[in-house]
Each structure stands twice: as structure tokens, then as C-alpha cells.
Amino acid sequence: MLDCVVVGGGPAGLTAAIYLARFHLDVRVVDAGNSRAATIPMTRNHAGFPDGIAGADLLDRMRTQARHYGAALVRAEVAGLEASVDGLLVSVGDEIIAARSVLLATGVVNRRPPMPDDLHATALARGLLRYCPICDGYEVTDRRVGVLGTGGHGTREAVFLRGYTADVTLIAPGGQHDLAPGERALLAQSGVAMIDGPATDFAIHGDAIGVRTPGHDWRFDSLYPALGSDINSALAAGLGAARSDEGCLIVDAHQRTNVARLYAAGDVVKGLDQISHAMGEGGVAATTIRNDLASERALLRAAPPG
Numbered sequence: 001m002l003d004c005v006v007v008g009g010g011p012a013g014l015t016a017a018i019y020l021a022r023f024h025l026d027v028r029v030v031d032a033g034n035s036r037a038a039t040i041p042m043t044r045n046h047a048g049f050p051d052g053i054a055g056a057d058l059l060d061r062m063r064t065q066a067r068h069y070g071a072a073l074v075r076a077e078v079a080g081l082e083a084s085v086d087g088l089l090v091s092v093g094d095e096i097i098a099a100r101s102v103l104l105a106t107g108v109v110n111r112r113p114p115m116p117d118d119l120h121a122t123a124l125a126r127g128l129l130r131y132c133p134i135c136d137g138y139e140v141t142d143r144r145v146g147v148l149g150t151g152g153h154g155t156r157e158a159v160f161l162r163g164y165t166a167d168v169t170l171i172a173p174g175g176q177h178d179l180a181p182g183e184r185a186l187l188a189q190s191g192v193a194m195i196d197g198p199a200t201d202f203a204i205h206g207d208a209i210g211v212r213t214p215g216h217d218w219r220f221d222s223l224y225p226a227l228g229s230d231i232n233s234a235l236a237a238g239l240g241a242a243r244s245d246e247g248c249l250i251v252d253a254h255q256r257t258n259v260a261r262l263y264a265a266g267d268v269v270k271g272l273d274q275i276s277h278a279m280g281e282g283g284v285a286a287t288t289i290r291n292d293l294a295s296e297r298a299l300l301r302a303a304p305p306g
Helices: 011-022 055-068 117-125 133-140 151-161 181-190 275-302
Strands: 004-007 027-031 072-075 078-084 087-092 095-099 102-104 108-110 145-148 168-171 193-195 200-205 208-213 216-220 222-225 229-231 262-264
Touching (some): 004 087, 004 095, 011 275, 027 095, 102 275, 145 151, 145 216, 151 168, 151 181, 168 216, 181 193, 208 222
Parallel strands (some): 004 027, 004 102, 145 168
Antiparallel strands (some): 087 095, 208 216
16 A cells, blocks of 8 residues: 555645655656646746746656656556545546555646647747746746636736736637726726637747737737636545635645545645746645644554554
8 A cells, every 4th residue: 555646746746756755655646748837938927947948847857766766656647536544546447546644736737729730739838828827927027918708707816917017908718898887987987998709820920920800900929828727626526625616626725625635735725836846846735745644653653452
């Protein structure tokens, strides 16, 4: 029986794996290869890399470090989790892995604009398409910025980006904007232009990304989709883990879910979706797992015979 199976090989999961391996615990990381961090062309707000580092390069370094200390990394997808008497059973293909604990670091998936995969990949790599204003708002300082979204989410993102540039346009993705009066007033007060959709015909034009709305073609230096995300928390939900209305896992201050032996860290948990934050939660979760397992062993040793 393994001490821990970490589901997900992003910043949270790999940080936890490094800690767990250095605690001399038997840990296996099962990673489907879908970490959002791998798609980041260059992160420049991650401490220790003043010139930035590509998300894929950061993950490569973390995988090397985890293996160096003895963690096993497997590229596969977990199909299900099941509680057992003394741990959890993890279904991976035809294999059932018994583990004393499981850490879910399964992250989220961004909802993408309707554009071909190759166009999306090229625009993302060139910084024409961006998903995280907190991560890279600095890079669009004084640039032409479009935000694809509406409602509260679109409003918050557009107003946040207004702190970096005076040229921000909020485009409704599907038709007319769905904005409350207070949201319209805030956008107008902030100097954010509001354009009704639908938004179609996304394309790259030189150093700009283009989008068409009825009667007009727009060009932006960067476009931010503010369409929300889908939380990869179904595995935990099957065990009865508590989730927020959005589907994020709810944990205590030590990354424990309400399900025994099940922990969670990173973007799948309700909180700030940042690499540094995910790594911090991974370290906290790993330390909690180590201490919980040690306490459990101590109790077993202290139990009377029979």
C-alpha cells in the first residue's frame, strides 16, 4: 500500500510529491498531462525567475526534482476513487492502487472562445490570447485590450485590467450584454467600452488578434476570455466531498477535505488560482498528510492487543 497517491502533476501536485518523497514516504503521482501551467508561454511573476520561465520548463524542473527524491510519476488518468477500510482505492486503467491517502491536485479547465485549436495555440503562445490578468496584466500595460465576457465575471476582469491600460473593451460573447445596472455604471465610470456580440471570426492579423461583432471588426493587442472555468472535482464528489457552488473543493486550513484520507490543493480548491499559491497549498497538504499518517501509526502502536 502506498502512503499517498497524488492525482495531478501541476505545480500543486508536484510540490506535494517533492515534500512527500523527502519525508521518506512512498508516493506516486498520476498525471493526465493537462496542467494549465504547461500552456503558459512565459510566467514573469513567479519568484526567482526575473526574466520569466515557460510553464512547461517549470514543470520539467519540478518533475526532475520529484524523481530525484524518489517519487514515482505516471502519465495516466484516474478513473475513480473508492474508500476502503484502511485507505482509498485509486482506479488507473486496469490497475487498482491502494493508498493510505490521496491528494487531489486536478486543477481546472478554462472555457475557451470558439476558435480552431491551432489558432488558439498560436495566439496563446504569442501573448495575443491571455487567460490570467493577475499573472500577466503587467504585460498589457498601455496596450489595446479586449475582454470577452459579460455579467459580473466580465465586469470584474475588465475593471481589473483598466488598472493597466486606458484602452479596455468588454465584448459580449453570445449577443447582447447581460449586465446589471450597477455593473454598467461601474464599467462606464471606469472608462471601459461595452460592445454587444455575438463575437465571431477570431483571427490573427500581424501583431494583433481580431474579432468580429455585428457591423464591426476589432483589433486588440491581447484578448482575455472571461468565460469562467470548469473545476475538475468530480472524483472527489463521488466520495461525497464538499464543494462550493462553482464546484471547487472545500478544505480546512491544512488542505483536508471532509472525506477521511482525502486532501486537495491548487486550483481545484476554492482560492487564488496562481502558481505560487498552488505550490504553497501543495506544501501544506504534504506536511499535513505526513503528520496525519504519523499520528495514525502512533495510535496503532499504542493500541492494546486483541
